[in-house]
Amino acid sequence: MGHQQGVLPRWARPAILLCINCLVFLAASLPFLAGGAPYGDDHSAHLALGFHLSKLLSSGATDFFWSHSNLGLPLFASYQPLPSLMTGLLMALTPWLSPVFTFKLMVVLVWASLPVTWYLGARWLGMPQGRALILGLLSLSLRSHWHVGLTLTSSAYTGLFTQSCGLWLFPLAVGAFHRCFIRRDLRWPWASLLFALTLMSHLFIGLLTGIVCALWAAFNSRSILRQWRTFALHGITSFLACAFWLVPLLMTRAYLGGLPWLNETYDGWSLRQTGLAFMGGGALDAGRWPVLSVFALLGMVWAVWRCRRHRGLYALCLFAIVSWLLMGGRETWGEFYAKLPMHEHVNPLRYLTALQTVALVAAAFGLHAGLHACRSYLRNQMALQLGMTGLLLGFWIHQYAHISTIFRAKPTQDTLLHRVAGELASDREHRFMVGSRYGTGNHFERDYLPMLADRDQLQSYALGYHATVSTYFAEHIRLNPRALRLFNVGSFLSRGVDDPPRPFRFARGIGPYRIHRLPQAGDWGFFDLVRPGTRLEGDLRALRPHIRDRIIDSFKEQKVLVLNVQSGAIPNIVEDRSNLTGPPKGKILETKRSPLSYTAKVTAEPGAWLMLKVNYFPYWRVEIDGKKMPVHHVGPNFMAVTLPGGEHTVRWSYRNPPAQKWGAAGTFLAGLGWCAFAFGRRFREGRKTPTRETG
Incomplete structure (x- = not known):
């Protein structure tokens, strides 16, 4: 369409003003962009999650699980x-x-x-x-x-x-x-x-x-x-x-x-x-x-x-x-x-x-x-x-x-958290934990630090409350060796507080931060040999207080609560009447892990259960020597498998359903195809429309 010389088209003035508005925002954000990690409570979690997904996508993975937060989140x-x-x-x-x-x-x-x-x-x-x-x-x-x-x-x-x-x-x-x-x-x-x-x-x-x-x-x-x-x-x-x-x-x-x-x-x-x-x-x-x-x-x-x-x-x-x-x-x-x-x-x-x-x-x-x-x-x-x-x-x-x-960000010269992360990264076989009472309750320590250290942190308020009931149990953890073993916690981070929680021992100070370790944590990891104990049935959210009251006492006897989740059902508790006491005979010989799997080489008596201290979700599968086995849902919200006895290799892997992957691919291709078709058609119609001559 032609326009009179010197007269702007109708769309030009709004476009100019909106562009100036955008440039003002960008100019005001330059110190924010030039700085380090961003402030904003959930920003650290979204940053860490995006970084984790970038590593998964770069490796060609099509399954999405995140172990760093709240005992492991199905994304x-x-x-x-x-x-x-x-x-x-x-x-x-x-x-x-x-x-x-x-x-x-x-x-x-x-x-x-x-x-x-x-x-x-x-x-x-x-x-x-x-x-x-x-x-x-x-x-x-x-x-x-x-x-x-x-x-x-x-x-x-x-x-x-x-x-x-x-x-x-x-x-x-x-x-x-x-x-x-x-x-x-x-x-x-x-x-x-x-x-x-x-x-x-x-x-x-x-x-x-x-x-x-x-x-x-x-x-x-x-x-x-x-x-x-x-x-x-x-x-x-x-x-x-x-x-x-x-x-x-x-x-x-x-x-x-x-x-x-x-x-x-x-x-x-x-x-x-x-x-x-x-x-x-x-x-x-x-x-x-x-x-x-x-x-x-x-x-x-x-x-x-x-x-x-x-x-x-x-x-x-x-x-x-x-x-x-x-x-x-x-x-x-x-x-x-x-x-x-x-x-x-x-x-x-x-x-x-x-x-x-x-x-x-x-x-x-x-x-x-x-x-x-x-x-x-x-x-x-x-x-x-x-x-x-x-x-x-x-x-x-x-x-x-x-x-x-x-819009604020940490100064780029502030490398304190990076130094702390370097120390925490030395032990990735155990989770570390932070606590507001000990000066380490902000989002940088709960979400950004696990990303830097590439190590799991016990509990965060970002994302987790939406995705898993386990945040409830992690928030209310008791600081005693038995509970810390159940949740596989090996280190505690404090800031400005010299006296650690009772089970921990001071290990190293970095600036105002203090890293405390649990001496006996070397005896455990993400796996434990256990026996089945009390059975709980009903809605998982309704069962939370019952699970919280029983898990530690049950785990003292190396037993786990067996869960049967029925959405909306009234809780029903069947007490354990077995005479078996003490841990099952056996030993965890070797463990390995990747972003989407956990593997253990184990020898144990027949009927013993091997527990993985990661959040249960229906997309987990377990194989013993390559043979798929049923997964038991155990308290607080973990998984276990029955061992046949003897020496075996047990591998847990997280897999999104194939139908979900095909559906996502189909949605992406259909959306992309429609956009290409619509814009192509508009381009062809524009070429066919004759240009109006102006005098």
């Missing part, structure tokens, strides 16, 4: 796969870059380009260009006391990396749904593809996307009913695209961890508390004048006055009401909340993201209306242009100052 059994896999793949493809830098670059690029996706999503939803541009620019302007929603501190302070990836895709998925089924100017597979990508980036943001699309479909029911076959095909395709991940997740839910604690955060807020958080400015303008809150209020008034007959307004209001109610959680709705589909283990405070999104849209309406009013009453164009320029400059200066303040 993506509960956690969304896409951001971590993309991080690992990028690290594998750029071995010349530091993994720390690669991860931080991904964090920065996601946030720096987020206003672009929000602008595009708003345009796809039919929002006018000016209002959509304001929404995009405001998407990084929220300031909240609670670092879990649509705010930069959710990443800089809390480290919610996968949530930011979901938020990046969220407006595109909703906008594509609108274009495919309401405007009908986009082919429906785009809606399926973008929804699947959003869901696989962050499960909760995918849930929000589903709620928004369902409400929008309800308010446009006639259009949906006219194309119900296409709509049904969209739903089926979206599910099939995620099936390789969702189906195994649903089939193994009995082994997931769930919410850590039912406190104010995880129990939900009262409806009054949520209202006060927004009315008082704490949810939108923490630490500053309530500018965004005022514009959001003005936007709501303006929308009710000017758009009261628009279906979009009613859908947005209903979305806000639903989110406000669901944020009440168990605090407001009791156990009814847990019975809602996909909500038993959802943190209700996550719905703050939805309410902040609604407020952001309202603020964009309010600010756009205010600017339009200024343009109507002020006739001096020069003054208007200067005012707009000053407003944008002030906005970007404010953004620059905020971003450079909150």
Whole structure:
């Protein structure tokens, strides 16, 4: 299309402003990128996981297990796969870059380009260009006391990396749904593809996307009913695209961890508390004048006055009401909340993201209306242009100052943790542990240090509570030799505390850190010979306190609790009545391990059990001299196999199901094929369209 000389096309001004906004973010992030390991609670875990996946992908592995955290995690059994896999793949493809830098670059690029996706999503939803541009620019302007929603501190302070990836895709998925089924100017597979990508980036943001699309479909029911076959095909395709991940997740839910604690955060807020958080400015303008809150209020008034007959307004209001109610959680709705589909283990405070999104849209309406009013009453164009320029400059200066303040990284010259890691790496046959009471409870010591040392650490709060119940047992471990043997702990790390916990002995000091070792740890490892003891049946999460009370006393007699997990069942305990006491006769002769397997050469009496002190999951298989054997699930959440007697080689290996691998490959190829087909078709159509001559 031709344009008058000297006149910019309509898309150019938003593109220029969004590019400047992106450059401001990148400039403010330069000290963060130039530094060392990033701050942000969960960042260390996401960094370590991405690095682990890069090693697996580089070796050609297609099975995903991570031993460094919480007694061993089956990856993506509960956690969304896409951001971590993309991080690992990028690290594998750029071995010349530091993994720390690669991860931080991904964090920065996601946030720096987020206003672009929000602008595009708003345009796809039919929002006018000016209002959509304001929404995009405001998407990084929220300031909240609670670092879990649509705010930069959710990443800089809390480290919610996968949530930011979901938020990046969220407006595109909703906008594509609108274009495919309401405007009908986009082919429906785009809606399926973008929804699947959003869901696989962050499960909760995918849930929000589903709620928004369902409400929008309800308010446009006639259009949906006219194309119900296409709509049904969209739903089926979206599910099939995620099936390789969702189906195994649903089939193994009995082994997931769930919410850590039912406190104010995880129990939900009262409806009054949520209202006060927004009315008082704490949810939108923490630490500053309530500018965004005022514009959001003005936007709501303006929308009710000017758009009261628009279906979009009613859908947005209903979305806000639903989110406000669901944020009440168990605090407001009791156990009814847990019975809602996909909500038993959802943190209700996550719905703050939805309410902040609604407020952001309202603020964009309010600010756009205010600017339009200024343009109507002020006739001096020069003054208007200067005012707009000053407003944008002030906005970007404010953004620059905020971003450079909150995104922080360790100094590159700080090598203290690397020196500690070098010492810990000398013993990879035992786990080490840290503890808040002893000055080593932060995310660097729980998650980043195991990555540096390539050694398993007992317990972390990142990822683990979602993925395994074992975090509960590791958190409440008793510091006595028998319990430490059960969990295969050989070292303890403290900081600024000279006296170690009683069973440990001081080994070495590195700066303020103290490494303490357990002298008798050389007598054990990841394997132990045991006998079957008391049997426990029922829901694994309900059995946790019973297992915790019995495991150490049982292990004193070298017996293990035998678990029979039945999801939702009432606990049933069958006490051990056997007269066998003491450890079974035998000896573990040799052990080996790899990222996906554990091997032991053992001699033992017939009927003895060999226990592997790694989290049980249905994808583990065990072979004795190459012959597959049944796996016993034993307490706290480990595995065992019955030995036939004599000398044998026992090998445990983690294998994702072949159907899951084929499904993942099919999803990837189908998505890639559709993109190639759609862009190729558009390119061919563009070449066939004659260029309009301009005079």
